[in-house]
Amino acid sequence: MSLAGPHAAALVELARTRAEPGSASLLHSALHARRLLLLKALLVRVQRHREAIDAAVFRRFGAAWQLLERAERRRPDVVRDLLDYPTTGGWLAAALAEPVGPGLDRHLARLDVLAATAALRSGCPVRLTVEVPDGLLVLPGVGRLSTGSSRVRISSGSRTGRLRPELPGPAGPEVLLRTDPATGALTGHGPGWSGLHVLSGSTARLDDMDPYRVPAGGIGLPPRDAEDHGVTDRAAWSARWDSGLDLLHRTDPARAGEVRRAVRAIVPLVARGPGSFGATMSAAPGAVLTSLPSGAEDMAETLVHELHHSKLATLHELVPLYGAGRTAVHRVGWRADPRPISGVMHGTYAHLALTDLWRRAAVAEGAPAGWRTRAGQQFDRIHDQVGEALAILLESDELTTEGRKFAHQMRRHHASLEAAPGATG
Known part of the structure; x- marks a missing residue:
């Protein structure tokens, strides 16, 4: 593919590493087109190997696909935001790389949760039960329900949703979810619920919950593991984000604005020795994976450095x-x-x-x-x-x-x- 006209101008803007509307628009469009292509590739793969996929998994995948389509018709902006979230890319990469068998079946179950999240955020009525073998239900970009059950019932109307674990005996405690009709943002409250922390002045999440936030086996050499939600110091991460963005704003306001708009998730990594470690995944542009930076300067440099890996990965997929x-x-x-x-x-x-x-x-x-x-x-x-x-x-x-x-x-x-x-x- 060759870029011409306005796209050629955007290529020049990107090469200068500066935040310009034309290049940002090009990258946003390229990222979304890539996600739709990979999602369609997964659908084709599932249909091609339907005889080798567990029958119940195949049925749930089909029902989840239909639910995702209904949510997209109701609120395309919300579904696009969800599909473009970094961990959706991590999931698609893992599912497409997994050989047909039990491992692929486990990855395919993620579409249940993705479609349910889309429905909840878009105000699309939903009634379904999802499997959570490890007792953790993660709504991508939203939060996590920790439950002693392996099944959770999800139901919703136009502005509220409910999560109810299926427990022996009486129904389990309920988590109430509320949808902001203007933005599609989803918040929850109830036993076992933990919402992702939103970093100030942005829509970026401190994502220490999603199982697809780091590849299986870790990232980098030696491999770095994702920090677990239970040990993440949210106050420390918020302080580093605020001080790093403040330093960027005083130094280069345009670049600070680009970071606020383009970084979708900060993924805490387990620290190994002195100094911080930063990384990105080409499948998940917009996510900055890093151990806790030492201060404002370290945070500012990490954000700029890793964001440009994301930008280049997205551009390389386009051309x-x-x-x-x-x-x-x-x-x-x-x-x-x-x-x-x-x-x-x-x-x-x-x-x-x-x-x-x-x-x-x-x-x-x-x-x-x-x-x-x-x-x-x-x-x-x-x-x-x-x-x-x-x-x-x-x-x-x-x-x-x-x-x-x-x-x-x-x-x-x-x-x-x-x-x-x-x-x-």
């Missing part, structure tokens, strides 16, 4: 920037291990965004003096490394035509930054 299956590796200044061309592209883009941020921070009158000094030092160190990595990209035969155009635009932006005036003074 491939590099080829697949090549074995060549390259040395870059910010990593000790050699990287494939995909890693060079991602690292260059994320560090170009940081270089842009540090240049602005070095001269930002509203930024703390210590941040200005550190930013100038970081700029001096990383700017040259980004230039060397750009040379690798532009000399490589592994980039597509669009990838080469993108790298040329990155080089133009890199050259425009030059030396940060007063960076180290």
Whole structure:
């Protein structure tokens, strides 16, 4: 695919790492189109292998699909928001990669919960019972019900819903859910219910509940596990988010605004030793996976760095920037291990965004003096490394035509930054 016209202009905007309406719109559309494509691919796979899928699972999947369609007809904006939520992408990636068998059956059961959440948020009447073998019912992007039952009944009208565990004897305690008719936001109250914490000034969730927030086996090397809801220090995470966004706002208001709009979830990871660790999943753009940053500067840099991995992953799905299956590796200044061309592209883009941020921070009158000094030092160190990595990209035969155009635009932006005036003074 080749980008032309307005889309070509958006490609230039994206290469500059700046927050522009045209590029944001392109990425939003690309993400949603990708989700619909993967959802359809899962439906086709289920239909193709229906004889190998548990009959009850197959029936529930079909009923859930119909419920999702009814909710979409009622509130397409709400269903789009749910489908585009990061953990929906994590689920689709896991389900499409799982061999046919009991593992796939377990993944398919997720559509029950996804459709029920869509119905609850859209005010679409629903009556169904979902299986929760581990006793945890997670409504993606909303919250979690912890129950001693393996089955939960879900019912709703236009503005209220109810979750009732099926327990031996009398009916179990009920959780009441209320839907905001304007936004489709869902809140709950009752025994065993925990809502996701919404980070201030945004719609981003501190997602420490969803089973698809981190791939099975963890993320990174060595693998990092997701922090469990029971041990998450929400006050500490909220403070880091607030201080990081405040620092970004004083340094670069446009970039702070982009973070508030584009980050959908912060996923806490278990800390391993000193220093924080950040990551993204290409299947789940908009989620920043990180151990607790040490302070405002660390948080600000993590948000900018990981957001640009998400942006590039979404763009690459829309228009491939590099080829697949090549074995060549390259040395870059910010990593000790050699990287494939995909890693060079991602690292260059994320560090170009940081270089842009540090240049602005070095001269930002509203930024703390210590941040200005550190930013100038970081700029001096990383700017040259980004230039060397750009040379690798532009000399490589592994980039597509669009990838080469993108790298040329990155080089133009890199050259425009030059030396940060007063960076180290």
